[in-house]
Amino acid sequence: MAAVKLYGPLASTATSRALACLLEKQVEYQLIPVDLKKREQKKPGFLAMQPFGQVPVLQDGALTLFESRAIVRYIAEKYAAQGTIGLLGKSLAERAVIEQWMEVESQTYNPPSSFLVFQLAFAPLWGIPQNQTEIAKNEKKFSNVLDVYEKRLSESKYLAGDEFSIADLSHLPNTEYIVKATGKAELITSRKYVNAWWENISSRDSWKKIREMSKADSKK
Amino acid sequence: MATIKVLGYPLSTATRLVLCCLEEKQVDYELVVVDAAAGAHKQPQYLALNPFGLVPTIQDGDLTLFESRAIVKYLAKKYKGQGTELFGNSLSEEALVEQWCEVEGQSYNSPALTILSQILFVPKKGGTTDEALVEMNVEKLVKVLDIYEERLSKSKYLAGDFFSLADLQHLPTTHYLVTDCGKGDLISSRKHVKAWWEDISCRPAWKKVSEKGP
Numbered sequence: 187m188a189a190v191k192l193y194g195p196l197a198s199t200a201t202s203r204a205l206a207c208l209l210e211k212q213v214e215y216q217l218i219p220v221d222l223k224k225r226e227q228k229k230p231g232f233l234a235m236q237p238f239g240q241v242p243v244l245q246d247g248a249l250t251l252f253e254s255r256a257i258v259r260y261i262a263e264k265y266a267a268q269g270t271i272g273l274l275g276k277s278l279a280e281r282a283v284i285e286q287w288m289e290v291e292s293q294t295y296n297p298p299s300s301f302l303v304f305q306l307a308f309a310p311l312w313g314i315p316q317n318q319t320e321i322a323k324n325e326k327k328f329s330n331v332l333d334v335y336e337k338r339l340s341e342s343k344y345l346a347g348d349e350f351s352i353a354d355l356s357h358l359p360n361t362e363y364i365v366k367a368t369g370k371a372e373l374i375t376s377r378k379y380v381n382a383w384w385e386n387i388s389s390r391d392s393w394k395k396i397r398e399m400s401k402a403d404s405k406k
Numbered sequence: 407m408a409t410i411k412v413l414g415y416p417l418s419t420a421t422r423l424v425l426c427c428l429e430e431k432q433v434d435y436e437l438v439v440v441d442a443a444a445g446a447h448k449q450p451q452y453l454a455l456n457p458f459g460l461v462p463t464i465q466d467g468d469l470t471l472f473e474s475r476a477i478v479k480y481l482a483k484k485y486k487g488q489g490t491e492l493f494g495n496s497l498s499e500e501a502l503v504e505q506w507c508e509v510e511g512q513s514y515n516s517p518a519l520t521i522l523s524q525i526l527f528v529p530k531k532g533g534t535t536d537e538a539l540v541e542m543n544v545e546k547l548v549k550v551l552d553i554y555e556e557r558l559s560k561s562k563y564l565a566g567d568f569f570s571l572a573d574l575q576h577l578p579t580t581h582y583l584v585t586d587c588g589k590g591d592l593i594s595s596r597k598h599v600k601a602w603w604e605d606i607s608c609r610p611a612w613k614k615v616s617e618k619g620p
Contacts (some may be wrong), residue, residue, distance in 0.1 A: 237556060237557070238509070238513065238550075238553060248498075249498050249501060251501050251502070251505055252505060253504070253505045253508035253509060253512065255504075255508050256501060256505040256507070256508045259501075259504050260497070260500075260501040260504065262442065263497060263501075264497055264501070278483060278484055279469050281480075281483070282469060282471050282476065282477075282479075282480035283469075283471070285471060285473070285475075285476035285479050285480065286471055286473045286476040289475050289476045289511075290458070290473060292508075292511055292512070293473065293475075293511065294458060316605035325607070330460075334457045334458060337457065338457070369507045376416035376502075
């Protein structure tokens with residue numbers, strides 16, 4: 187079977203979200219970089235695949251798919267029998283709870299954490315002025331969310347239950363940047379159960395591989 | 407079999423999404439009204455079910471579930487073979503449904519809800535509409551709708567030639583934009599978006615859920 191193609195830069199949280207799933211499921215893939223600085227994602231060739239001009243895009247045979255969380259679900263479903271088993275749960279009810287936490291990530295965890303990552307990690311690199319009022323607002327918002335996670339993870343090893351699932355996986359990219367690149371690591375590390383969960387999921391082989399690849403990338 | 411309980415309120419967009427899905431799947435349910443105006447969704451009783459204090463939450467036997475987009479996916483899967491099929495008929499079709507559900511959740515929902523909130527909800531609470539914020543979000547929504555126009559010129563519904571969860575997810579916010587916020591021109595000025603909107607908003611399930619306005 188031909189390798190799937192994943193278009194996107196490794197540094198993009200959405201791209202690494204999709205890649206983490208490909209690695210967990212041991213799917214043969216080809217990572218094709220997209221140069222965001224050169225606005226490659228806004229050129230006609232890319233827009234033909236992804237009309238919103240965003241990364242990543244997956245090509246699997248005749249199927250072209252975008253939106254990292256849709257890609258994660260598709261890969262987990264299609265390759266259910268290989269790699270890490272149980273990413274989608276073992277029953278309809280387990281799957282439902284996984285989807286619930288996928289949506290929590292998407293609607294509640296992602297907005298404030300993305301904002302902080304952009305403002306604290308990337309804006310300084312790109313010479314964009316920071317908005318301190320909004321940073322403070324989003325930090326408070328994110329803290330409140332993490333308080334709910336702390337309670338949840340004190341009762342459950344992983345977000346949706348006793349097993350690692352796509353819901354935990356979906357949180358890897360933003361949390362990595364929060365801990366490594368924003369100076370706000372204590373948001374995670376000061377919370378006993380959130381920190382234990384983070385240490386656990388980020389030490390999975392799939393995430394270790396992405397860290398190695400990122401390191402190699404930054405040396406080029 | 408016990409009836410599914412939906413804890414929410416009739417005017418909430420997220421509650422309406424769940425109710426519409428239940429109607430499409432012809433599933434019996436009971437709406438248990440949560441008095442959000444009185445802050446009932448932030449009380450310990452409700453927070454025990456949904457720690458984020460948002461509506462709706464459903465109870466289906468032993469299962470308690472929140473996040474409307476997760477709830478409708480659950481219902482679509484549990485009641486496959488009954489009522490309207492909402493996930494397509496193959497893995498590839500399902501993937502495209504998931505993709506357009508994500509587009510709604512990531513790109514359409516936020517600007518649409520901000521516009522709704524500013525025009526409909528803020529004045530009700532005694533505040534003033536922030537016109538600049540409305541304008542900014544109309545511009546965002548316009549960019550998204552232009553892409554929808556292109557997509558719907560090639561495909562009857564968002565994920566393909568079949569109605570799906572992806573289209574369903576757009577009903578509650580778009581209905582308010584068109585019917586109660588005076589933003590109908592965003593839809594009616596785009597030929598294919600208009601045809602799509604007229605089609606999906608006339609579905610009996612949606613008509614039943616949206617009967618009473620704000």
